[in-house]
Amino acid sequence: MALVCFGIDKFPDHCNFVNGGDGSVSTQTVEKTSTNRKLAPRYRVLLHNDDYNPMEYVVQVLMSTVPGLTQPQAVSIMMEAHTNGLALVITCALEHAEFYCETLKNHGLTSTIEPDE
Numbered sequence: 434m435a436l437v438c439f440g441i442d443k444f445p446d447h448c449n450f451v452n453g454g455d456g457s458v459s460t461q462t463v464e465k466t467s468t469n470r471k472l473a474p475r476y477r478v479l480l481h482n483d484d485y486n487p488m489e490y491v492v493q494v495l496m497s498t499v500p501g502l503t504q505p506q507a508v509s510i511m512m513e514a515h516t517n518g519l520a521l522v523i524t525c526a527l528e529h530a531e532f533y534c535e536t537l538k539n540h541g542l543t544s545t546i547e548p549d550e
Contacts, residue, residue: 473526473527474526474527474548474549475524475525475526475548475549476524476525476526476527476530476546476547476548476549477521477523477524477530477546477547477548477549478521478522478523478524478525478530478533478534478537478544478545478546479519479520479521479522479544479545479546479547480495480510480511480514480519480520480521480522480537480542480543480544481514481518481519481542481543481544481545482514482515482517482518482519482543483542483543486541486542488511488515491507491511491514491542492504492507492508492511493507494537494540494542495507495510495511495522495537498533498536498537498540499522499523499533502523510522522537522544524549527546530546531546534546
């Protein structure tokens, strides 16, 4: 029977305690593996200009779609899309980017996502 104990204060956390079957207990050193995490890829949510949605409506949709987006930020995004044809709304994880993009589309706006480089 093997007992593996980690995090006991008086023993190093890299030791396993193994019952030899005869009542004796011995220790074995176990190498720790690196737990470096990769950051999830990020995606850009883009707003495209259109000629049919009123500017005020676009600002309201942006504010209701992206949590924490202020009115001045939403106006700035809307004006960038209006002036340049395209504006960055937010950069985030794929699942959130897909949600924001679909929500904007469901409100009649044109939006796409692309990988952030």
